[in-house]
Amino acid sequence: ANEASQQPTKVVDIHTHMYPPSYIDILTSRSTIPLVRTFASSPDPRLILLQAEVPSLEGAEASSKPPGRPLTKHYSSLTQKIHFMDTHNIDISVISLANPWLDFLKPFESGSIAESVNTEFSSMCASHPGRLFFFGTLPLTAPLATIEASVTHLKTLKYCRGVILGTSGLGNGLDDPNLRPIFHALADAGLPIFLHPHYGLPNEVWGPRASQEYGHVLPLALGFPMETTIAVARMYLAGVFDAVPALRMILAHSGGTLPFLAGRIESCVLHDGHLMREAKVHATRRTVWEVLRSQIYLDAVIYSEVGLKSAIEASGGADRLMFGTDHPFFPPLGTDEDGEWESVGLNAEAVNKALGKASQEAAGVMGGNAIRVLKLYDE
Ligand code: URA
Ligand code: ZN
Incomplete structure (x- = not known):
């Protein structure tokens, strides 16, 4: 056993979000999604984020069902985050702005808002030294030079350990050649990308009954993971990983469906006449695997042993998986939100079942891997 394994095992949550109060103010001032609004049918203001929530937003004033989700103190209060960590024995959290980040801002404003949001995250971490680190946010709607300046700013922030990114890139996805300088800048800075979904799939996919009858289940359970899978497959096919070999990515929700579908992606590449003619299928090609x-x-946010085992197998071992909670999303509906969250228990139990409760590998997924990969200590 190496020295690190002799240390007491820490629990690290790498997938845990916040909307700082200044960001909530922006959402409250808006009339299109993402927005925060109060409805007669709900005691809490409502947070409305997703395209799938638009049909219920449009009929909301006349309906007894409020759209979106309740905006509780869990979304913006640092005290509440620390309380949540203490309740679930989480030693360290790597906090990130939740979706849709700064994707909707005007080009002229996103640079300065990114700077203040990142500074705010940095101060939150500094107020709980050793317990909090963060993934920064990029002003992707701003000119390239502004985005590059934001990476430079993040490099100076002591507790920054990467950036959280959606799948839209500069507006044309993550396979966009114009995004390449940003990937190089992040790789050179040693800042991994935490890739997180937001846009899901078009509403038509869910059918006409979904918005009235199926809650958020289809967009969250299926749209989100497919979005992540598609974004990474596009990056792979565009050769981004070969072009930027130092780029590191952490995929939300255990890679969406990538672990399950990697073999099929490989087979489709191997059997594609177009790729063959373009000489993209050659001897030194690196496979998806x-x-x-x-x-x-x-991350290990997949809520079941079956999915987690597939993620571990696809990763070539448990040392590339990292525990997360997705707090403050998925609060318990039947019990006190200040108590234990079932969503957290499901993910912790999946780790224990897949790897054995007291195993070294489980300890790695629960925290050791994140500490090693993200260097969660004072430099
Ligand atoms: N729903 C969201 O909008 N974001 C998350 O991170 C989880 C659920
Ligand atoms: Zn999340």
Whole structure:
């Protein structure tokens, strides 16, 4: 056993969000999604984020069902985050702004808002030294030079350990050649990308009954993971991982469906006449499996042993998986939100079942891997 394994095992949550109060103010001032609004049918203000919530937002004033989700203190209060960590024995959290980050801001404003949001996250971490680190946010709607300046700013922030990114990039996805300088800048800075979904799939996919009858289940359970899968597959096909070999990505929700579908992606590449004619299928080509095992890490936010085992297998071992909670999303509906969250228990139990409760590997997923990969200590 190496020295690190002799240390008492820490629990680290790498997938845990916040909307700082200044960001909530922006959402409250808006009339299109993402927005925060109060309805007669709900005691809490409502947080309305997703395209799938728009149909219920449009009929909301006449309906007894409020749209979106209740905006509780869990979303913006640091005290509440620390309380949540203490309740679930989480030693360290790597906090990130939740979706849709700064994706909707006007080009002229996003640079300065990114700077203040990142500074705010940095101060929150500094107020609980050793317990909090963060993934920064990029002003992706701003000119390239402004985005690059934001990476430079993040490099100076002591507790920054990467950036959280959606799948839209500069507006054309993550396979966009114009995004390449940003990937190089992040790789050079040693800042991994925490890739997180927001946009899901088009509403038509869910059918006409979904918005009235199925809650958020289809967009969250299926739209989010497919979005992540598609974004990474596009990056792979565009050769981003080969072009930026130092780029590291942590994929939300255990990579969406990538672990399950990597073999099918590989087979479709091998059997594609167009790729063959373009000489993209050659002897030194790195397979999806190889990229998964060298440049990609997965969180362990998949809520079941079956999915987690698939993620571990696809990653070539448990040392590329990292525990997360997705707090403050998925609060318990039947019990006190200040108590234990069932969503957290499901993810912790999946780790124990897949790897054995007291195993070294389980301890790695629960915290050791994150401490090693993200260097969660004073430099
Ligand atoms: N719903 C969201 O909008 N974001 C999350 O991170 C989880 C659930
Ligand atoms: Zn999340």
